[in-house]
Amino acid sequence: MTSELSAPPILSTPAEHTFNEDPTSSSAISQPNRPHRSDRELYEVYEIARTASEIQQNGWNRVALQFPDAMLPDAPWVVGALGTELRKGQAEMHDQNQRLYILADTSYSACCVDEIAAEHADADGVVHYGRACLSPTSRLPVIHIFTRQALDYDAVFESFEREFPERAEKVVLMADVMFQEHVEPISKMLEEKGYANVIATEILRDPTGTIPNRKLITSDTSVHLNEYHLFHISTPPTSLLLTLSSRLSSLRIYPTPSSPYTTASEIPDPSATPGLLRRRYALVIRFATASIIGILVNTLSVKNYMSTISTLKNQIAAAGKKSYTIVVGKLNAAKLANFAEVDGWVVVGCWESGLVEQEGLWKPVITPFELALALQGDESRVWTGEWWGGIEGVKAPTTVDGSDAKLLDQEDTAKSVPEEVEGGVDDEESEPPEFDLRTGKLISHSRPMRVAIRSAPRSAPEVDAAGLSSNQGSASSAVAKRVVGDIALVNGVASPGAEFLRSQRTWQGLGTDFNARDEEDEEEESAIVEEGRSGVARGYTVGEDELRT
Incomplete structure (x- = not known):
């Protein structure tokens, strides 16, 4: 007689892994403080009308829409609203339908345009939503929709007044790109309240600027930023904090609920940035004795990343060190641990993604700017407090006489x-x-x-009677x-x-027959290296013939 089970057997699938609920739901989707917005509000937030107008003006038929994780719940609605808006102007602009594709999981950093994923959809262009590093793209055109976020001006003024009670303080007013439209009105409000030395900023696509991607709105050409404080609306990325810490007198942060980096309870302390810089310098000192350096490619979209890789190879070779170039996609400790012979990594990425947190990593991971310091001698290495995280500004190595150093190739x-x-x-x-x-x-x-x-x-190689050197007959x-x-x-x-x-490798293979072979035996011929598949998954190319999948 069989009895019914009162409890699941020990080898059954646990209840939390059933299909009733998604066990891998995104943390962004389950945010408890996510505000509910009406269709009219979403229409303004995602700038549907402007997006549709620019898509039609550019003549794009296949459009990739790239969303950060926090905005993915709105992606289906955006596709529907944008499709409706495109159909309204279809008769006037084009007699053909546009196709929209959602790019969710980015190949590298969400701040960069994911050209790789867009090419899988054979897209004509990309619409990038939310926070962006504004690094120039290499292949596809892009429309940046920063989204329009609400801001309480009175709360901003109260915070500003607490931080700067003296009306004569010199302050640079800056905001994340998602809140950039509020900078000018807040600047005028502060001027009306008696703050005469507040300088506003506007977006200028220049990551290498003194303030990355920003321009000071002032007629005074003799502004010394080290005399000014910075008031930043919304939590900035850590890379921006480190970059600006040595360029301005101090930093202040006004947190916003829509920050893509932290919540209101996780506001970074700007006064801690000197300690962060000291830890970065400790990595430089640790990296100085590295013999094998891995060039870690963390972008395939930022313009000129290929020339930067070549420049880094030149710098490393000029210092007498060995380099290997590695592409692993999104970085984690497990991937990098597979390359045990590499003593340290230098990241090729945008000015934000070039900073990789060291937690859990066995070997130091630094930026190209830090690599230039590490390759200098102990006598010439001077830490000034300056810092930069991206590939912009990477210069070719120079010799003592100032001329460009030549890459040491095999010959x-x-x-x-x-x-x-x-x-x-x-x-x-x-x-x-x-x-x-x-x-x-x-x-x-x-x-x-x-x-x-x-x-x-x-000494010269030995030459036999036939005129051949002793090593010419060996297998290459x-x-x-x-x-x-x-x-x-x-x-x-x-x-x-x-x-x-x-x-150093201790594993010698699955069998011992090959390892025990006498040295006089004929060496095994290596396999012929053949060209494999190339291209994207939707249409691979094998050699000179095309193979569609």
């Missing part, structure tokens, strides 16, 4: 043997030893490329052709990665 590395000085010691060997300033330990491989050059044999596909000193060589060029595989 140059093999030929660039240091000159000997008196006593048979070369310039590299006469340099003082390097120590880790944090631990005091001697670092012998902080410049592996120069170490390999120093260890390379100076070997991972490590020879080992000189402490660094393995690949085709005669130093390779710290091959050295890591040779000396």
